Amino acid sequence: MRSFLVRSAESALRRGGNGPSARRLFSSLSAPDRKVAVLGAAGGIGQPLALLMKLNPLVSSLALYDIAGTPGVAADVSHINTRAKVAGYAGEEQLGEALEGSDVVIIPAGVPRKPGMTRDDLFNINAGIVKSLCTAIAKYCPNAVVNMISNPVNSTVPIASEVFKKAGTYDERKLFGVTTLDVVRAKTFYAGKANIPAADVNVPVVGGHAGITILPLFSQATPASNDLSHEDIKALTKRTQDGGTEVVEAKAGKGSATLSMAYAGAIFADACLKGLNGTPDIVECSFVQSTITELPFFASKVRLGKNGVEEVLGLGPLSDYEKEGFENLKPELKASIEKGIKFANQN
Numbered sequence: 001m002r003s004f005l006v007r008s009a010e011s012a013l014r015r016g017g018n019g020p021s022a023r024r025l026f027s028s029l030s031a032p033d034r035k036v037a038v039l040g041a042a043g044g045i046g047q048p049l050a051l052l053m054k055l056n057p058l059v060s061s062l063a064l065y066d067i068a069g070t071p072g073v074a075a076d077v078s079h080i081n082t083r084a085k086v087a088g089y090a091g092e093e094q095l096g097e098a099l100e101g102s103d104v105v106i107i108p109a110g111v112p113r114k115p116g117m118t119r120d121d122l123f124n125i126n127a128g129i130v131k132s133l134c135t136a137i138a139k140y141c142p143n144a145v146v147n148m149i150s151n152p153v154n155s156t157v158p159i160a161s162e163v164f165k166k167a168g169t170y171d172e173r174k175l176f177g178v179t180t181l182d183v184v185r186a187k188t189f190y191a192g193k194a195n196i197p198a199a200d201v202n203v204p205v206v207g208g209h210a211g212i213t214i215l216p217l218f219s220q221a222t223p224a225s226n227d228l229s230h231e232d233i234k235a236l237t238k239r240t241q242d243g244g245t246e247v248v249e250a251k252a253g254k255g256s257a258t259l260s261m262a263y264a265g266a267i268f269a270d271a272c273l274k275g276l277n278g279t280p281d282i283v284e285c286s287f288v289q290s291t292i293t294e295l296p297f298f299a300s301k302v303r304l305g306k307n308g309v310e311e312v313l314g315l316g317p318l319s320d321y322e323k324e325g326f327e328n329l330k331p332e333l334k335a336s337i338e339k340g341i342k343f344a345n346q347n
């Protein structure tokens, strides 16, 4: 039946039926089955992310896991008439079933910041949550690509790597700290200041995902703008670094970025799925195991492929201001990475 549909879609495309619906039909029918699990799916990020993944034609099965509340989210999202079959899983006893067969696991589980807190203040609670979820990933879907959203990302990614190493399942190509929201913000703020349509803009963001460890490379922004002064670039850099705090303060105790994060998480997961499916030239910034600096993990542009990271791309030429930011971020990033590694090995 499926191959009949694929053949029909192919012939419709050949006959010139090249409208959006013919293309959509073809891309979902020709895409292989892919299971995506969202851990923390009943939360502020998890719910809109579940919605966006349900809209992604590359997803054939969507598993929504949380400690509670997921049957409702799953029932709701499952009524949307798109490809993915949705199932909700609640409580630790259902975690294995949620994970089994997953190609991509997205983790937005854990507590968010309140005003006055740093991301590192979340370490004590979120480190344990991430550790137990990664232990289950190693057991039930050791080959899955993992998209870590839970903060502090600069420490939770190293925790995950240690858990996987201990379980004997670590594949450095398949572990990603999601820093896409930094890129999304840098693009938006740059486009606003340079008066360019946001959709046309690209800005790499490197380093990590907290305060000064977030280093947007506006000198490499495209399209280039000659209208921005050094003061403008400094202000854009600071706004990108403080973007999370801007939202935390505006939400005044009701959490941190959820909707823009769900958007960013969906963009990154889509890039991972495209990579797994063999789509060429998929490049996104992400916090990954890296040798481009002396630190064991670093965010930079990464080429995605059938096994996850295909190539960690270098930083490219930096302006003097960016070089200074690059040197300044290393001690904090190093300490956060070491804190995660130490936690995973002591607890």
Ligand SMILES: NC(=O)C1=CN([C@@H]2O[C@H](COP(=O)(O)OP(=O)(O)OC[C@H]3O[C@@H](n4cnc5c(N)ncnc54)[C@H](O)[C@@H]3O)[C@@H](O)[C@H]2O)C=CC1
Binding pocket: 039, 040, 041, 042, 043, 044, 045, 046, 065, 066, 067, 068, 108, 109, 110, 111, 112, 113, 122, 126, 129, 133, 148, 149, 150, 151, 152, 153, 178, 179, 180, 181, 182, 209, 255, 256, 257, 258, 261
């Ligand atoms: N990487 C990034 O750019 C960003 C990361 N974040 C981080 O994402 C995390 C989640 O944020 P929100 O969704 O706003 O928080 P939230 O509190 O609204 O949702 C978190 C969800 O995680 C669930 N959870 C807690 N322990 C769990 C466990 N052991 N297994 C499965 N689920 C569990 C909770 O029940 C809740 O539904 C926070 O750590 C936040 O700092 C937030 C924004 C951006």
Ligand SMILES: O=C([O-])CC(=O)C(=O)O
Binding pocket: 112, 113, 119, 151, 181, 243, 244, 245, 247, 248, 256, 257
């Ligand atoms: O700021 C926070 O706590 C959440 C986050 O990581 C972000 O919005 O970039």
